[in-house]
Amino acid sequence: MTRPVAVIGAGPFGLSTAAHLRARGIPVRVFGDPMVSWRDHMPEGMLLKSTPAASNFDCPQPGHTLADYCDAAGIRRLVADEDIIPAETFIGYGEWFQQRLVPGLEQVRVVAVDRDKSGGFELKLDSGETFTARAVVVATGLSGLAHLPAELKGAAADGPAPTSPVSHSSQHHGLGRFEGKELIVIGAGQSALETAALAAEAGARVRVIARGRGRVAFGAPPWDQPKLRPESPFGNAWSLWALSYYPHPYRYLPEATRHYLVRRVLGPLGAWWLRERFETAVQVQDVERVVAAEAPDGSPVLTVRTHGGRTERLGADHVIAATGYRVDIAAMDFLGHELRTRLAVSRGTPKLGPGYVSSVPGLYFTGLPAASSYGPVMRFVCGTEFASPRLAKHLAAAHG
Ligand SMILES: Cc1cc2nc3c(=O)[nH]c(=O)nc-3n(C[C@H](O)[C@H](O)[C@H](O)COP(=O)(O)OP(=O)(O)OC[C@H]3O[C@@H](n4cnc5c(N)ncnc54)[C@H](O)[C@@H]3O)c2cc1C
Known part of the structure; x- marks a missing residue:
């Protein structure tokens, strides 16, 4: 039987990546609790800081934007920068996206990932099942990374x-x-x-x-944004525009600059x-x-x-x-010891190459753990637009 790709995570990044891989006809098994960070680990009554245009899960299948969900659910369409998204609506969007594009989601935890002898990966689930995957995408987002000074x-x-x-x-x-x-x-x-x-x-x-x-x-509110600077999902500014739409060269910045920008840009x-x-x-x-x-x-x-x-x-x-999250490979205890010691890291974060691949061929990271390689946009849902198609393309070429 063809070995699938395993996507660990059912938040915005995991679901978006899975939609891209499925559209390429790659067999995928996706694991996680859909939208759990939003449902259980953020305050009730919260509103999103990001605008509707910056809150879509990227996917190649048309008809799956936040606005499409609002139409399907018969709720007020959220499209303008002034429209504020309740977290409840966003969770509904994520679940709707998952049911339509990632229907076989498995709501179990991956407890161990190790290299297998054939160059793939052996995964163990908390259901007790063990299986092998040709590649693994880690999209575990905020889970386990809460930082207490x-x-x-x-x-x-x-x-x-x-x-x-x-x-x-x-x-x-x-x-x-x-x-x-x-x-x-x-x-x-x-x-x-x-x-x-x-x-x-x-x-x-x-x-x-x-x-x-x-x-x-x-x-500043949308109507007070500087008019002569380019628009970005985070406001009008040259720096935000470059970081949002051109994260390609970010990996080549000096290590200290990359880590500094991830912390400070779009900071408090x-x-x-x-x-x-x-x-x-x-x-x-x-x-x-x-x-x-x-x-x-x-x-x-x-x-x-x-x-x-x-x-x-x-x-x-x-x-x-409310002191944020710190990426630390050591805290991702589902990654086997041998895998973690083989991974090239920079200040605890995985060093990623083109297509979001780590130094271990076949092991990919997206979302927050990818921010030190691809920039602060990876901390936000709109980062799926850059990350997901590139990751899926690389994975298809190397393991498709
Ligand atoms: C208070 C707050 C407000 C925010 N507001 C915004 C906003 O307005 N706009 C915005 O763009 N971003 C916002 N963010 C950032 C946002 O959380 C991320 O952009 C987004 O949730 C990241 O998605 P993700 O898929 O990477 O991870 P997550 O949403 O964290 O999902 C992680 C997934 O991994 C799964 N998982 C973890 N470990 C395992 C395992 N071992 N086995 C199986 N599954 C596993 C979980 O079940 C879950 O499905 C906010 C963050 C916080 C904390």
Whole structure:
């Protein structure tokens, strides 16, 4: 029997890649919980920061854009830059896309991937099944990569959790549990600011602690974008335009520049539509840095250094660290030890060549783990437009 390609992940990148491979007639087995990052690891009531045009899953089959889904579902068409997408609608879009273009999705976890003797891969599923694949695409997105800065670990001895003094923003969906409570949210990105606004709307008293240069700021609305600069999915600017539509040369930038740009470009900035809701409900405290965290009586206390050089202690009922995600091959424990040691990495991220292939032939990475090779656009759904057709073309030529 022909060995399939295994796609690990059923978020936007996995589903888009699978649609491209299927359109080429390549047998594929796709694994994962469809849209789980959006359904379980982002706040309830969230709205997307990206515009409708930047929120399509790329695929070669026509008729599968977000607007097509809205038509099919009989809901208001989301097309203009001013149209704001509720996460619920986006999850519905992802599930609709999956049912139409990736119908055989298997909702099981891949627990191990190892090289097999014939040059392919042996995969083990949590159902107990083992099979071999000719190639593997890792599209596991945000899963397992939540980042908790070292200085917060003192108040999260057993790791962050909603029931411990410190949690990570990815561990919350409903924020109603914070009604009547004092909550500190650490971070200045959209995730921090929207989590803070939603928690305040749910009845919490919320303070955002923005560290270092990450002061709280909001983007310009579509009608206030600079007119003389080129349009990109992230706003009008030459740099954003180049990074969005021409990520090809990104791999050749110096290592330090690549990692810096992934962190800083499209970095901490709230969506234009969040400003009013945020400013009326949430307090902000800019600090130079958080020095330490402890939980002497079960409630978190942060020690912070202010911009004036003073040390202050800030207490609350709970701290949410909206401190993002860090790609680290070591955290992708489903990749076998031998495979991980053979992979060429750069600061923990896989080094990818043309067509998103890693240094192990037949092993591909897309989405967030590809950002240090193909740029910050890989952190967003619109990155599927560049990534998926190129990955599928390379894989078809090498293993089709
Ligand atoms: C709060 C927040 C807001 C965001 N807002 C936006 C936005 O407005 N616009 C935008 O473009 N981007 C946004 N993003 C980024 C967004 O999360 C990514 O663009 C997108 O979800 C990445 O898709 P993905 O397919 O790579 O991974 P994910 O969506 O994270 O999906 C990962 C998939 O991998 C599967 N998986 C993981 N491990 C295994 C395993 N071992 N075996 C089998 N399956 C596995 C999971 O079940 C899941 O199906 C936001 C992120 C956050 C945190």
